[in-house]
Amino acid sequence: MKHYLSNEKVIYDMSPNNEPVIDINKGDTVVVETKDCFSNKINDESTTLADDFDFSVVNPATGPIFINDAEPGDTLKVRIEDISLAEKGVIELFPGLGVLGNSVKKARTKIVHVDGNFAYINNMKIKVTPMIGVIGVAPKDGSAPCGNPGPHGGNMDTLEVTIGSTVNFPVYHKGALLSLGDAHALMGNGEICGTGVEIPSKTTLTIDIEKKSINNPYIETDESYIFIASHKNIEAAVEIATRDSVMFISEQKKISFEEAYMLTSVTCNLVFSQVVNPLKTVRMIVPKTII
Amino acid sequence: MKHYLSNEKVIYDMSPNNEPVIDINKGDTVVVETKDCFSNKINDESTTLADDFDFSVVNPATGPIFINDAEPGDTLKVRIEDISLAEKGVIELFPGLGVLGNSVKKARTKIVHVDGNFAYINNMKIKVTPMIGVIGVAPKDGSAPCGNPGPHGGNMDTLEVTIGSTVNFPVYHKGALLSLGDAHALMGNGEICGTGVEIPSKTTLTIDIEKKSINNPYIETDESYIFIASHKNIEAAVEIATRDSVMFISEQKKISFEEAYMLTSVTCNLVFSQVVNPLKTVRMIVPKTII
Known part of the structure; x- marks a missing residue:
């Protein structure tokens, strides 16, 4: 069965206490609308992460999705069938953010146009590398802000969380409670300045369950x-x-x-x-x- | 002009005090015989890095090569034309060595046969990735053991120090005093257990000089x-x-x-x-x- 999940309901913490917004069976496909990591609030270069930006709306994840039959001790297998990117992404600079954040004096936004296959930066046309930054299940103990990575997944910012990959997560709670957001049109390994090209997406997933337990997320690609x-x-x-x-x-x-x-x-x-x-x-x- | 440098003279510290074994002009090519990082002393699986191994002969580098016209403040440009591998390499385990060294109870040697293009490990035939682990110039201040990496180069263990690359070093002393060793037939990024497939080589270099100053080594490849x-x-x-x-x-x-x-x-x-x-x-x- 194929489901559609809008980005109307998002969470800012992955937690077993979140009310599921949809329940699906294993083998089902779900198209998930995701907001960018700034909740789609930055739409032009005059808006920056300056003091008046509402940091409580950072790193929203759409969900959680309750997967029937997912039991604690299982592995949740999330195959990424497609990532359809919006037409506009943003790169952000902010004092203190990223490897060289101490050299950044002023918040700054760069708007990046994306046509599906290419991003346009400084008169360059660069092939996109669509990927999902935040994806995970409810953590074992307590809750975790969506901005944090961990054994439950979360803000892993890993390039191979992309089309054609299967991402495997440990299941800690009944239904697993999968959620995702924070797509990138481009990001280098390291995500040096603290952001990639942050962008909304429609991401298509097919979900499966394996009756084995794992300690940390792993990805399977063709290679x-x-x-x-x-x-x-x-x-x-x-x-x-x-x-x-x-x-x-x-x-x-x-x-x-x-x-x-x-x-x-x-x-x-x-x-x-x-x-x-x-x-x-x-x-x-x-x-x-x-x- | 083409030169040949045997592995008869090696150094264990990169230092401005080392006597050059050859001097060449910029534009010259030199074929350099290198010993493996264990000075070619481990030739069968009964020899290991156990207590009686002579650690004073670890990480030998052939050289130094004095490059006429190389002056402090220049960049030495070392193009790697070819790396010809020996027919036998070794992988070493040693208690405490590498990321999981605390789980290694006993020193162990694995001999790996190499036929130029492939290495043979556990009935697998794996395409080689020939590269030079140790390559560098005399450091700015004092000497550095060849096992150490630094701004002068040294034991960088970087996969792209390979055929077709140009490795650029800061020149700190007249003649630069280039030396190299520690070839690998295979190594993954990270060199997790502390060794790759360690192997002797004949490495062909062409040397150039650029009149600009740099702070740290960088490599140029085609891409x-x-x-x-x-x-x-x-x-x-x-x-x-x-x-x-x-x-x-x-x-x-x-x-x-x-x-x-x-x-x-x-x-x-x-x-x-x-x-x-x-x-x-x-x-x-x-x-x-x-x-």
């Missing part, structure tokens, strides 16, 4: 398995993503930890997702050719 | 400019690589810092090089399409 970890300390995130990858390789190939660790070192790629949220996100890309 | 930074703290390395990239984009395109910072965020990719040496190395990949 790779990708293990995601977030932590305030990048080294700690690196260790989590590495351990998840090594254990996965060890289990899949039925080889020892030592064999899997060596194989990871010589064939897998550690990549930054984002380094600009309070918790940083990294990922390990495991090529399917070694599995 | 990208890549800015490299090393620091004991990953966040600090990220900031250095970001600032170098933003300043480069700003200068090349004659746009403001703010415009360049936004462009970096939405189009450039922050990548791990290695996270297993005392100083960690990251790089920012700037696509030529935006320059």
Whole structure:
């Protein structure tokens, strides 16, 4: 069955206490309207993240979606069938935001026109890389602001959360309570200034459930398995993503930890997702050719 | 003119005090024999980095090469024409080494056969990614062990230090004093267990000099400019690589810092090089399409 979910109801915290706005069965497809990370409030270059901007409306996620049959201990498998971008996106600068935020003296907005396939910046035509920044389930314990990444997903800002990928989440609560938002037309690994080209979307998902438990989100693409970890300390995130990858390789190939660790070192790629949220996100890309 | 430099003379510290083993002119080509990072001492799986291994012979670099006309303040441009790999490489595990080193109980060696194009690991045939781990000039102040990365280059363990790339170094001392070693047949971004497939090489370089000064090494490939930074703290390395990239984009395109910072965020990719040496190395990949 195919559902349509408008962006009328959004949440700012992922939490088991949020009332579902729709319930669907596994195997169903749902088209989800998402607002940009500024709740579609910035529409011209005279509006910036200056002092009068309402930060309570940052990082809205549409949902939550209740998936019938999703039980604690399952894996929720979210296949991204399509991401249809709006025609206008924004890049934001704000003092203190991003890797070089201390060198930014004044808030600033850049409007970016997007025609579906290309974004237009400074007279350049750049192929878009549509992706979803915020996507996740209700966390295990308590609630998490949608701006935070974690084992439940959230603001992972990972480029491979894109068309054709399947994103896998641990299910902590009945129905899983999936929500998403914060699409990007463009973003580099790292999301250096704190934003990509932030843009509303209509994102089409097909949902499935697997009766196995996982500790952290991972993505499956045609070429790779990708293990995601977030932590305030990048080294700690690196260790989590590495351990998840090594254990996965060890289990899949039925080889020892030592064999899997060596194989990871010589064939897998550690990549930054984002380094600009309070918790940083990294990922390990495991090529399917070694599995 | 084409020169040949055997691996008879190696150094373990990059330093202005090292006696050059050859002097060449700019425009010259030199084929450099390099030892693997264990000085070619590990030739079978019964030899490991156990207590009796002589760690004083780790990370040898062939050289230094004195480049006539290279003056302090110049940029040394090292084009890698070819990397010819030996037929046998090694992967090493050692307790405490690498991201999951605390889970490694026993030193272990894996011998990897390499036929030029492919490495053979656990019945898998994997396309090689030949690259040079250690390459650099004499540092500005004092000496640096070849195992360390820094503004002078050194043990950067960066995948794009490979065939077809031009690696650019700041010149601190007359003649620059270039040396190199530590080739890899395979390595993933991060070099997770502390080694790649470590292997001897014959590496062919063509050397040029540019009369401009730079702060840190950068690589030029057909597609990208890549800015490299090393620091004991990953966040600090990220900031250095970001600032170098933003300043480069700003200068090349004659746009403001703010415009360049936004462009970096939405189009450039922050990548791990290695996270297993005392100083960690990251790089920012700037696509030529935006320059």
